[in-house]
Amino acid sequence: MRSAADLAQLREAIAAVDRELVALLARRRALARAIGRAKASAGLPVLDPAREVEVVRRAAAWARELGADEEWVRALFWQIVAGCRRAQREGEACAPPSGASA
């Protein structure tokens, strides 16, 4: 019985982490849209290949530092970076960062 209670508790903790993750992803997307607007007004292209690689490598370094699986973090970050690049193109059509709308 004790282990069933533990499991339920752990699942609750996972749900709380997931909610935080989703909120962070929404925040990141909103920031990406703001970056898209800034790039547009500076006449810069949305895609910055060197910068994207830098962002993924920085996340990989943090993964090593924080004890997360590095390859897993890299794979996730390539997806995040690509998704946020696409969001940058929506920059003008969307509301300013609120964290809740994305």
Place this chain on the structure above:
Amino acid sequence: MIVVLRADAGPAELDAVRAWVEARGLRTHVSRGERRTIVGCIGEDGRLDASALRALPGVEEVIPVLRPYTLAAKAFAAAPTTVPLAEGAAVGGPEVVVIAGPCAVEGRAMLLETADAVRAAGAVALRGGAFKPRTSPYAFPGLGREALALLAEARARTGLPIVTEVLDPRHAEEVAAVADVLQIGTRNMQNYALLAEVGRLGRPVLLKRGMAATLREFLLAAEYVLAHGNPEVILCERGIRTFETATRNTFDVAAIPVLKSETHLPVIVDPSHAAGRAEWVAPLAFAAVAAGADGLLVEVHPRPEEARSDGDQSLRPEAFATLMRRLEGFAAAAGRGLARPAPHRAEVAA
């Protein structure tokens, strides 16, 4: 199986349809258009009962997919896919886009000279090989990392996005630090580890048709990239092997309308590899655009007689400029305009 939702179906209906499909062990992929939402079911279709699915609230239509590819299938997308290249230029958009440059980056001066020339003539992106797959192990394999640095310089100087080939999954990240579009060459169309890797990186992919690949195999290769989470795939017809040897390859012009009816992905043509000879490049380019191609990939070299690869099929900058001028008429006849290079602010890019 594809589920089309009624225009008035809301998020609750969509969630219910996804939950119903996912409970049967399949994954769902949603494509939203202006007038309808499409839920694609990925996995073993046999597990789904179409009539039960049809009875769910909000469902307008359930269509079986009779193709081995699903994410690449035209019915899977509510609208054609466009792949943004630069400001105002998207492959698959209303305008025809032209990507041009040398087969291989051979040095700084020739690359910058070519980049300036193709931009002046109206190309919206620069191609140039850094890592080259060669039939002979003794042929020029490209300058590798040195070429990547030169491509980055050309990008900063001209503002043109870079299209360059990835040969090896181990180099993919290095190439991605420079390239706006990762090219998969004809010889690697069925290199599934490489397709998975460029799928994972999420960068636009230009996938060349294998020289002996059927259109079905070509679309299945695209499916690999899509299935790894990357929706931005450009298909490139570049000629196939036939009994004819007068041209380097045989330009399969029918591939354009067939692909357009099979898939939502944009289709471009490389007339240089199809022709194999510079004087035949322009007519094939015109035919491609007349047949509905979304763009072209053209080899240009300032001095083709000195080229270390593909000199016979490379256009001189003047010939490329002539091609671009004449292309406008063919694009107009096909109901399209030609995309122009985005204005470049050297001061901010430097």
